[in-house]
Amino acid sequence: MASIFPETVLRTDSLVLRPFSRADVEDTRIAASDELTQTWLPLPLPYTLDHAVDWCTRASHALRDSGDGVHFAIADPDTDRLLGTIGLRKTDWRALTTEVGYWIAPWARGRGVAVEAAREIGRWALEERALERVELRAATGNLASRRVAERAGYRQEGVLRNAGITHGGRVDLAVYSLTPDDLDHSHQEGR
Numbered sequence: 406m407a408s409i410f411p412e413t414v415l416r417t418d419s420l421v422l423r424p425f426s427r428a429d430v431e432d433t434r435i436a437a438s439d440e441l442t443q444t445w446l447p448l449p450l451p452y453t454l455d456h457a458v459d460w461c462t463r464a465s466h467a468l469r470d471s472g473d474g475v476h477f478a479i480a481d482p483d484t485d486r487l488l489g490t491i492g493l494r495k496t497d498w499r500a501l502t503t504e505v506g507y508w509i510a511p512w513a514r515g516r517g518v519a520v521e522a523a524r525e526i527g528r529w530a531l532e533e534r535a536l537e538r539v540e541l542r543a544a545t546g547n548l549a550s551r552r553v554a555e556r557a558g559y560r561q562e563g564v565l566r567n568a569g570i571t572h573g574g575r576v577d578l579a580v581y582s583l584t585p586d587d588l589d590h591s592h593q594e595g596r
């Protein structure tokens with residue numbers, strides 16, 4: 406069954422997940438050009454102002470319209486400043502599976518933003534969109550992202566050999582997933 410994600414805003418204790426807008430262009434350009442972002446994600450290099458304008462005003466919205474996924478801007482609830490992005494793509498509406506991806510801006514790293522956003526988008530996908538599996542793939546060498554997966558409650562399943570691409574070459578991908586069972590367990594454990 407073909408479907409699409411709704412255009413919506415999600416709120417957690419310290420974050421707002423909302424659609425991208427033109428106001429995010431300059432922060433997107435800076436964050437997507439950042440060395441760590443470019444180390445692990447095969448984004449255009451150089452990442453120009455045109456790329457940022459296209460992503461914020463067209464491509465991120467087209468992704469949702471296509472049914473493939475949805476991409477949220479992670480924003481500060483007080484200032485609305487962009488802190489990063491998190492989204493779902495490669496959604497299979499028949500199998501009810503999807504894949505999460507994210508980057509956090511250099512000015513927002515190291516304070517739990519990715520963990521909180523990954524937990525919330527997983528919960529939303531499984532509890533509110535009725536999906537059955539959210540997959541997370543991270544290069545085996547991307548220790549920060551793997552830690553995010555673990556702390557957000559995703560369980561590691563294995564390693565896909567030679568499955569990913571970065572500007573530095575091909576990489577093995579550690580595969581994690583979140584399923585409805587994991588949410589039930591986290592409730593039971595009182596987390």
Ligand SMILES: CC(C)(COP(=O)(O)OP(=O)(O)OC[C@H]1O[C@@H](n2cnc3c(N)ncnc32)[C@H](O)[C@@H]1OP(=O)(O)O)[C@@H](O)C(=O)NCCC(=O)NCCS
Binds near residue numbers: 513514520548550552
């Ligand atoms: C990975 C990334 C999203 C993490 O974002 P973040 O908001 O800083 O992450 P959090 O603060 O929520 O948590 C990071 C966790 O990783 C740990 N970590 C950070 N850098 C690390 C490193 N180099 N090695 C090991 N652990 C690391 C942190 O200590 C923290 O774990 P802790 O809470 O147990 O201490 C961010 O570094 C980033 O944008 N990287 C570039 C893009 C990217 O890799 N995207 C993911 C592709 S799969």
